[in-house]
Amino acid sequence: MAQSELVKKHRVRELLVALLPIAALAVLFGALCLVVNIKGYRLDMYLKIVFNEGVVLAIVATGAIFIYSLGSFDISLGASTLFSATIGVMVYNASGSLPLMILTIFGVAIGCSLLSSVLASVFHIPVFVTTVAMMSVLSAVAAQIITTNGGALGGIGIPATVVAPLDNVPFKLIALAAFALLCVFVFDFTKIGRRLKFLGSNAVCAKLSGIKVNVYAIIAFVMAGLGVGLGAFLTLVYTPSVTPTTAGSIGMNILVAIVFGGMPISGGSRSRIYAALVGGFSYILLNNILKIVIDSGAGYGISQIVSAVFFLAVVYVTSMNYRTKLLPR
C-alpha cells in the first residue's frame, strides 16, 4: 500500500475514534427520546432532569480534566461539592448575603482542592491517597453540620426564592459555556495547559524540561476547585438544600464521564476538555435511560452492571488507536 494511502487511512481512523464519543452522545439522546416515548412519559420533564444533572457533572468534570491530564485522579470532588455547598448554605443563613455565599462556596472548593494537592506535594503522598482521605473527612464534616443544623433527612437549605431567578436554562448554559471556555483557553492556549499535558505524558522528562511539577499540580487542583465551586452553586440553584447524600456519587461519575468522553485515564497529550462535556451528558443520559428501562428497586444493580459494561466497551474502543502505536520501531 502506498505511503499516502496509509497516511489517509490512519487519519480517517483517528478522526473516527475522535468522533465516536460525540456519536455515542447523539445515539444516547435518541435512545432517551425513544424510551421516554415508549413508556409514555413527558419528554420535556426528562430533558430538564438530564440538563440539570448533566450541567453539574459536566462542569465539575471539566475542572477535573486538569487533574486527570496529569494521569492522576481526585475521588473527593463529590465530597468537596457537598462540603462547599453546605458551608455556602450556612454562610447564607448566617449573613443573608448571596454574593458572600457564592464567594464562600468558591473559596471553600478551591481551599479543599489546594489542601489535597499541597498535602500530596509536601508529604510526597500519591494524590489518589490524599483525595481518598479528603473524601472521608469532607463527607463526615458536611454530614455532621447538616445533621446538627437541620436533621439528616430534611437537610439544610436556603430560601428557594433566593436562587429561583437563576434556576433557568439560559443562566446554566451561560455558566457552563463560560467555564468551559475558560478551561479550553487555559488548557489549549496557555503554557499552563501545554505543560500540564506534558507532565501527564512523562513527569520525569517534564521536570528535566524545566516544568515545576508541584506548582503545576497545584494549578491543576485550583482549576478543579473552580469547577467544584461552580458545580456546588448550581446544585443549590437546582435544589436549594443539601443533604448528606448530595453530590455523593460525583467523584466516581466524573471518572466514568471523562472516559465516556474519549479521554484516556492515563492523561497526557490526548487530554481534551470536550471529553468532560460530552462524557458528562452521555453518562447522565445513559443513567436516565437505564432508570426508565429498569424502573424497580431490584433494577438498580442491573443498571450499574450495564453502566460498567458500557464503560469497559468505551475504554476498549477509545484505546484501540493508541494501543497499536505502543511498540517503537
Add this chain to the structure above:
Amino acid sequence: MEPILAMKHIRKTFSSTVALGDVSLEVYPGEVRGLIGENGSGKSTISSIAAGMQKADSGEMIFRGKPWRPKSMIDALQNGVGMIVQESGTISGVTVAENIFLAELGQFKRLGVIDRKAMNRKADEALANIGVKDVRGSTPMAALDFQTRKLVEIAKVVMKQPSILVVDETSTALSQTGRDILYGIIKRFREEGKAVLFISHDLEEIMEVCDTLTVLRDGARIRDFKKEEFDPDAIRTSMIGRELQGDYYRSDFTPSRLDEVALKAEHLQSGSALKDVSIDFYRGEIVGVGGLSHCGMHTLGKILFGAERPDSGRVVTADGTKITNETVAMKQGIGYVAKDRDVESLALNTGIRDNIAVAGMERYAIGNVLITNAKEKRYADQQIQSLSIKCAGRDQLVSQLSGGNKQKVVFGKWIGRGSDILILDCPTRGVDIGVKKAMYELMTSLKKEGKTIVMISEELPELMGMADRLIIMKDGVIMKEFQRSEDLSDAEIIRYMI
C-alpha cells in the same frame, strides 16, 4: 545447511509508516549475523518480529524447520528465541530476581507462597552464569544504573538458553566490562552451534563480532556481506545509499575557545560519585568528559543542569547565578540531553511538536503566557526542517520514530530555545553514522557560534575527535585533562580511565 530461522517476505507498517517492505532473512546455526542500517531502516522491527515483540502484517517464519508464530516475547523466549532490547527492558519497582523470573514466579511457590530465598539464589546463579558477581537477586532494580539493569536483562535471557539470541543495540549502554561479558556470551553461542542476530551502529564493533552482515535501508534488505568481504566504506555506502563525504569528526586539531567562562563547577561533592570536582567551561568550547560508566561523569552532567543537588560545592554561571534546579538552569540558557533518552528526554506517546515545544514556549508565547497553534507549529517545523527529522508530520508520536530521529527531536528541543550551554550525555548513543555525522557537524557549528558544549561520552573516538579539552574521570575524581591534539593517543587516555 538449513537455516535455524528463516523469515520470508516480512511486511510491517506502523500507522502510516512502512517499517518493512518485503524482507527475507535467514540465520544459520553457529552464525553471528549483524544487522546494520540507518535509524529507521527496519533492523529493530525485523528482529523484534522474530522475538515475538510484535507481529508482522504478512510473511512467514520458519524456526528449526517448523512454522514460527510466537505469541509474545515470553512465548518466544520459552521456545528458543530471546531478545535483549535497545532501551530498558526491565521493571523498576521490583527486585532483580523478580525481573529475571517475571513470568515464572510460579516455579518458586511453596504451599502457595513464593520462596524468595530460592528465587534470589537462582537469580544469583543466572547472574554468575554471565560473569556478574557484584549484583544480588534481592537488590531492588531501582538501585541499579542503566548498564547494570542491562546486564540483568542479559542474564534473564541467557538463562533460558535460547537457540537464537537477538542483541538490539545493547552494547552502547555497556561499559567495556559489560561489553566483554556480552561478547563472551556471543562467542559461547557460536561455539554451541546456536545463532545470534546482532544489531549495532558501531561499524568497528559489528565487523569484529559478526560472521556475516545484512544491510537494511528504508525497510528493505540491501546487501549481505561475508566476513571476508567486510569493508567499512562499502558497508557505509550500502547503508546510506551514497558515499559519505568528509570526516566524521572535526578536521582541525587545534584547541580553541573564547576567553569568557560560561559555567563553573566549584568543588562538587556528591556521595561517592563526585569528589571535589572543579571545572571551568568556556564559551565556544567543546569539553569532553570521559571515563568508565561509573566514573561520576553522568552525575556531573545532572548536577551541572541542576537536576541533582551536590552534597557540597556549587555550579555558577558567568554572572554568578547559582544553578539550583532545572528551571534556573534553563533561564541561564543551559540545555541538557540525558543519557536515558526514552525516559528522561522524551514523552514517547506524545507528538514531535509537543516534545520540541515543551522547553521553548517562552520563545513564541505571546506575553510569555498565550500559545497559538500557528506559532507553535512554525517553531516545531523549524526544528524538524533544520535537523532533517524524518517523520510523517509534526504530530507523529515520538515512539514511532527511529532512535536517531528521536535524538534529533531532543536536540531540537534544546537548540530551538537557543541554549547557550549544552550538556550532552552520550548524545550519539543508538544513532546511526548518518545522524552521528549530522550531530557532530551541528556541535561544530554551535561551537563556532560561541556556545559551550559539555559532551559526556563513553566513546573515546568521539571525545578525541570532537573535544577541545578532554577531561578523564575515575571514581568521581578528575584524573587528567588533555588538550586537543593530533598526537593524542587512546592508549594514553585509557591509562587514566582504568
